Amino acid sequence: MRILHQSQGFTTFEQAVSRAEKSNRSVLYSKTMEIDTIDPLQFYEAGYSIFNGTRTFWQDPKSEAVFAGAGAARTFYIEDKNRFDALSNQWNAFLKDAVIDNESSVGGPVILGGFSFDPEKDKSHEWSSFKQGYFQLPAFMLTVNQYGHAFLTMNIVCNKGENAVSVWNRMQQQKEALLNKSVSTLQDVNVVSIKEYEPDEWRSSITSVVQRIDNKELEKVVLARKVKVQFDDKKRSDSVLEKLRDDQSESFIFSFEAGDSCFIGATPERLIKKNHNKVLSTCLAGSIARGNTMEEDQQLGHELLNDQKNLGEHEIVVRMISKSLEDLCHQLTVPKQPVLMKMRDIQHLYTPVEGETDRASILEFVKELHPTPALGGTPTHKAMEMIREEEEMDRGFYAAPVGWLNAAGDGEFAVAIRSGLLSGEKAYLYAGCGVVRDSDAESEYQETLIKLRPMVRAVGGTIS
Numbered sequence: 001m002r003i004l005h006q007s008q009g010f011t012t013f014e015q016a017v018s019r020a021e022k023s024n025r026s027v028l029y030s031k032t033m034e035i036d037t038i039d040p041l042q043f044y045e046a047g048y049s050i051f052n053g054t055r056t057f058w059q060d061p062k063s064e065a066v067f068a069g070a071g072a073a074r075t076f077y078i079e080d081k082n083r084f085d086a087l088s089n090q091w092n093a094f095l096k097d098a099v100i101d102n103e104s105s106v107g108g109p110v111i112l113g114g115f116s117f118d119p120e121k122d123k124s125h126e127w128s129s130f131k132q133g134y135f136q137l138p139a140f141m142l143t144v145n146q147y148g149h150a151f152l153t154m155n156i157v158c159n160k161g162e163n164a165v166s167v168w169n170r171m172q173q174q175k176e177a178l179l180n181k182s183v184s185t186l187q188d189v190n191v192v193s194i195k196e197y198e199p200d201e202w203r204s205s206i207t208s209v210v211q212r213i214d215n216k217e218l219e220k221v222v223l224a225r226k227v228k229v230q231f232d233d234k235k236r237s238d239s240v241l242e243k244l245r246d247d248q249s250e251s252f253i254f255s256f257e258a259g260d261s262c263f264i265g266a267t268p269e270r271l272i273k274k275n276h277n278k279v280l281s282t283c284l285a286g287s288i289a290r291g292n293t294m295e296e297d298q299q300l301g302h303e304l305l306n307d308q309k310n311l312g313e314h315e316i317v318v319r320m321i322s323k324s325l326e327d328l329c330h331q332l333t334v335p336k337q338p339v340l341m342k343m344r345d346i347q348h349l350y351t352p353v354e355g356e357t358d359r360a361s362i363l364e365f366v367k368e369l370h371p372t373p374a375l376g377g378t379p380t381h382k383a384m385e386m387i388r389e390e391e392e393m394d395r396g397f398y399a400a401p402v403g404w405l406n407a408a409g410d411g412e413f414a415v416a417i418r419s420g421l422l423s424g425e426k427a428y429l430y431a432g433c434g435v436v437r438d439s440d441a442e443s444e445y446q447e448t449l450i451k452l453r454p455m456v457r458a459v460g461g462t463i464s
Ligand SMILES: C=C(O[C@H]1C=CC=C(C(=O)O)[C@@H]1O)C(=O)O
Pocket: 222, 224, 269, 284, 285, 286, 287, 313, 348, 373, 374, 375, 399, 417, 418, 430, 431, 432, 433, 434, 451
C-alpha cells in the first residue's frame, strides 16, 4: 500500500490519533484546505457512487455559504424530545479534544440537518430515519463562499486502536475520487401519479378552525396537508436539487439524505442567522399569487400590502418573533411595515428583524423561536394542540428548523416549508397556510396549491 505520510495535514492528524490513544475516547480531526473552485452540485453528484444516503446540501439565498457534504464522519440522531438542548450537548461534548486544522475563516467542522416539527406527535413510518433531530458531520464537506472560493473540509473521527495510516490513506483516495469524478447526465424517472389526501375534509377542517377562532379559542393556526407522488423508479435527490437551484434561487435550498430517504426543499423563510454577535430573523407570512403580466403582478402585490386578512396573519408573526428575540438580544431593529418578497410562483409579506446578542449558540435562538406563528400559530400551545387534532399526518421535518451550525455556535436555520420527503419510488410534498378569523376554506386550499407548485415541478410533475 502506498503510504501518504507527506500529504498535507498528516502531522495534525497524528496529533488527533495520539489524543484518542491516550484518552481512550473518540477525537475529531478536522482539516480544511482551499481547493480549485468546483460546482457544489457537481460535488454532491460525484458523491453518489460511494456516499449515496449520507449526502447533504445547503445554499442560502445570497450564496454566502454553500455546503455540499458527502459521507458521514458522525451522524447525530436525536431521540430526546428536548431536541435543541440535546443536540447542543452532544455537539459540544463531541468537539471536546477536537484537533481543528483550519487557517481560513470558512469551513471547519459544521453539522447540517434538522429537527422534528412537533416532538409530541406520533412518528409515522416514512419519517422513521429522522427521529427528533438528524444532523450529519460530513466526512467531506465542500464550502463555496460568496466570492466563489472553494474549501474542502475532511472530518475524521479517530478511535483508540485504529490503524492511522490506513484510515488516512482511505480518506485520501476517497477525496481524489470525489474531486476528480466526471459526472454523467442523470437518467431521470417519470411521475406516475400525484395523489391529494381528502381535499374536501381538509377544507372542512379549515372551516371548523375558523369557527374556533371566532369563538376566541385562539387567534391563528397554520394547517398543512401533503400530496403523494408516485414515480416509476427510485427518485434521486440530485435531479430535484438541480431543478430547485435553477428555479428557486431566492430561497434556501437544502437536501439531507438519511439512507433511502431524503428531506429536500427550497424554502424562502429564514428562522435565524447568527454570525458572532449579529443575528437576523425574518418574518414571512401572508401570500398572494404572481401576476401573468407586470401590471397584474404589481396590482396583486399592492393588494397584498393592503389586505387586512394577510396583514393580520403577518403581524402575529412579527409580534412573536420580536418578543422572542427581545429576551436574547440587547438591541433589536424591527421595521414598522412589511415589504414584498417575490418568488417564481408566489409573493409574501416580509419583515426582517435584526439584533445584537451575546448568546453563544444559534440553538438557543432556534429553541426560543420555533414554532413561529408562520407555521404554528398563536397562542403557540393551543395552536400546536389544534394541529395535532386536525392534521392526520405527521409533519416530520416539514415546517421545522433545518440548517447548519459550526464549532463556534454560529450558523443559519430556515423553516423547512416548500419541501418534501423522497422515499424510494415515492415522494411526499407538504404545504400549509395561516388560518385566521377571515380565512376562507377555498382560498386557503388554493394557496396551498400555489405553495406546492415549486416542489411538484422540481420532482417532474404538474399540479393545477
Ligand atoms: C406554511 C407555509 O407557508 C407559511 C409561510 C409564508 C406564508 C404563509 C401564509 O401566507 O399562509 C405561511 O404562514 C407553507 O408554505 O407550507
